Amino acid sequence: MVAFKPKRAAQAARDTQNVSTPNDLIVVARLGVAYGVKGWIKIHPFSHSPDALENAGVWWLAPYLPNQTDVPLSAWQAVEVQTIKPHSDEWVAVFADWDDRSIAENHKGWQVAVSRADFPNTDDNEFYWVDLIGATVVNHAGVTLGVLQGLLESAAHPVMQITGEGGEYLIPFVGAFVGEVDTTAKIVNVEWDVDATA
Known part of the structure; x- marks a missing residue:
């Protein structure tokens, strides 16, 4: 099984508590159920290819509220991505300091956003x-x-x-x-x- 460390991981801030929330966040996925006992969690990307997720070293998480159309910037929490990898026909990921299954369980259903600036470049005649x-x-x-x-x-x-x-x-x-x-x-x-x- 191939595992991916985010391509921008070297640029990801280690102290995600002090990272300012970008104003160009794009919601690209939702967190699923916990996977295993070491803090891994299933990821449900909204596109066929999770390129933006793989490219970003920091993801932004916020609770999903059904009647909420816009999430305030203050609600987003930064997490440093350690690894994202395919699992069967799904994706799983683990974040820095997520070393326990209960942490993953507490984030089930949360929205995942990345900065638009972290999207990989497109080829000619390809668009986001x-x-x-x-x-x-x-x-x-x-x-x-x-x-x-x-x-x-x-x-x-x-x-x-x-x-x-x-x-x-x-x-x-x-x-x-x-x-x-x-x-x-x-x-x-x-x-x-x-x-x-x-």
């Missing part, structure tokens, strides 16, 4: 959805379709959920329909007729 949410979507004729509100997972490919004055558009996020994407200006260009779906 967090960078696209809220982008303006414009078609080939220069007509603004609306704002990209979310991503719907389908068996074949992801689908952009766009809302605008013309209604809702569901556009596959594939090369046939998606042109230039400018994450800095937050603009996504698409090949899509206004009356195709609304």
Whole structure:
């Protein structure tokens, strides 16, 4: 079984009590049940690949509250990641000073966030959805379709959920329909007729 030490572990602060909470935290996973007796815990990433989790030396944890939309920065607790590794079809991790099963049990269901700055770089034509949410979507004729509100997972490919004055558009996020994407200006260009779906 392959175990990964976070790629940024050398940069992770040893004293996580004195680390200031970044203002660019992105929730990327949830903690599961305890694994074993030495403080390990199961991790449920929200994406197919836990690249951001593997890349960050410090994770930020906060209790999950069903009716809470925004977690105050003061609620996040920093933990130094010692190891994250695959286990069957899941992931498990252990943190510095988590040396007892009861610690892991007390954090079941907690949210896991990492700083956006800790996300690994993407290749050309690869994007993190967090960078696209809220982008303006414009078609080939220069007509603004609306704002990209979310991503719907389908068996074949992801689908952009766009809302605008013309209604809702569901556009596959594939090369046939998606042109230039400018994450800095937050603009996504698409090949899509206004009356195709609304």
